[in-house]
Amino acid sequence: MKVLLTGAGGQLGSALCADVPSGVEMLALDRSELDVRDAARLREVLTRWRPDVVINAAAYTSVDHAETEPTLANELNAEAPRRLAEAAAAIHARLIHVSTDFVFAGDRPFPYEPDADAQPLSVYGKTKRSGELAVIATLGDSATVLRTSWLYAARGRNFVLTMLRLLKTRESVGVVYDQMGAPTWSTSLARVIWTMARRSDLGGIQHWCDDGVASWYDFAVAIQEEAIARGLLSRPVPIRPIRTKDYPTPARRPAYSVLDKRRTAAAIGIEPVHWRTNLRLMLDELART
Numbered sequence: 001m002k003v004l005l006t007g008a009g010g011q012l013g014s015a016l017c018a019d020v021p022s023g024v025e026m027l028a029l030d031r032s033e034l035d036v037r038d039a040a041r042l043r044e045v046l047t048r049w050r051p052d053v054v055i056n057a058a059a060y061t062s063v064d065h066a067e068t069e070p071t072l073a074n075e076l077n078a079e080a081p082r083r084l085a086e087a088a089a090a091i092h093a094r095l096i097h098v099s100t101d102f103v104f105a106g107d108r109p110f111p112y113e114p115d116a117d118a119q120p121l122s123v124y125g126k127t128k129r130s131g132e133l134a135v136i137a138t139l140g141d142s143a144t145v146l147r148t149s150w151l152y153a154a155r156g157r158n159f160v161l162t163m164l165r166l167l168k169t170r171e172s173v174g175v176v177y178d179q180m181g182a183p184t185w186s187t188s189l190a191r192v193i194w195t196m197a198r199r200s201d202l203g204g205i206q207h208w209c210d211d212g213v214a215s216w217y218d219f220a221v222a223i224q225e226e227a228i229a230r231g232l233l234s235r236p237v238p239i240r241p242i243r244t245k246d247y248p249t250p251a252r253r254p255a256y257s258v259l260d261k262r263r264t265a266a267a268i269g270i271e272p273v274h275w276r277t278n279l280r281l282m283l284d285e286l287a288r289t
Contacts, residue, residue, distance in 0.1 A: 004051040006036050007058030011156035015190035036080035046087040053197045054088050056097045066124040067250040078130035085138035094142045101149035103129045106254020113260045114205040122251035141203035149209045153186035154286045163223045177217035177241035180256045182209035185278035195268045207259040210275035217241045230287045
């Protein structure tokens with residue numbers, strides 16, 4: 001199986017590159033090698049490489065900056081996936097496109113099914129939703145939209161690494177307690193994507209996140225506890241629970257964005273692992289490096 005990966009330099013792209021299954025021939029390109037906004041370049045690369053599957057891990061992911069850069073966010077999150085889907089359609093390739101829990105409004109207290117109404121609150125969420133619709137409209141059942149949530153890794157920019165930095169340098173940290181979701185390790189998601197890459201029957205919208213539910217405050221407390229146990233932090237500092245309204249940000253975020261992944265888990269035969277177990281594995285990796 002031949003695979004083309006976009007966004008290879010990001011935290012998910014790196015995880016996909018680190019765990020390529022046997023029998024897969026992959027061309028992994030980061031943004032310096034392939035600007036996904038360049039339609040002509042996309043067509044050229046796909047026509048030359050002729051992959052069976054395209055995995056799109058390229059995206060504009062700065063949720064707050066998207067509020068002041070809506071054109072750029074739309075180019076990367078909506079227009080680029082559409083052009084990539086068109087290039088994939090021209091060579092009869094499948095596309096796995098990674099999306100987000102931020103397409104939901106978060107105004108209900110139970111997990112969102114793949115077919116639940118998407119009502120994004122932010123520019124980021126709206127552009128990601130536009131990208132979902134574009135790839136499905138272009139490729140139909142040959143497109144798989146895989147939504148995930150609260151992605152983190154031992155590299156890149158993410159909540160875990162930010163918290164480790166703050167906990168090392170501050171005397172206390174305030175973290176919101178009234179936004180709920182499911183932290184997801186990029187390695188966990190990468191394994192699911194590789195399973196999906198071999199399954200041509202898994203089209204449409206799919207959900208995957210690590211098991212369990214947490215607030216950002218819960219997540220921060222766990223990060224500190226597990227990091228101290230591994231010597232990544234030398235001392236505990238107070239973590240204060242604060243309300244979203246007391247920590248205003250440019251972008252509105254869903255109060256509850258847990259994804260219902262039962263259908264996807266049953267289809268691919270993978271049992272999800274609790275987010276705290278995967279957090280420990282990620283911090284073990286960080287401690288080794």
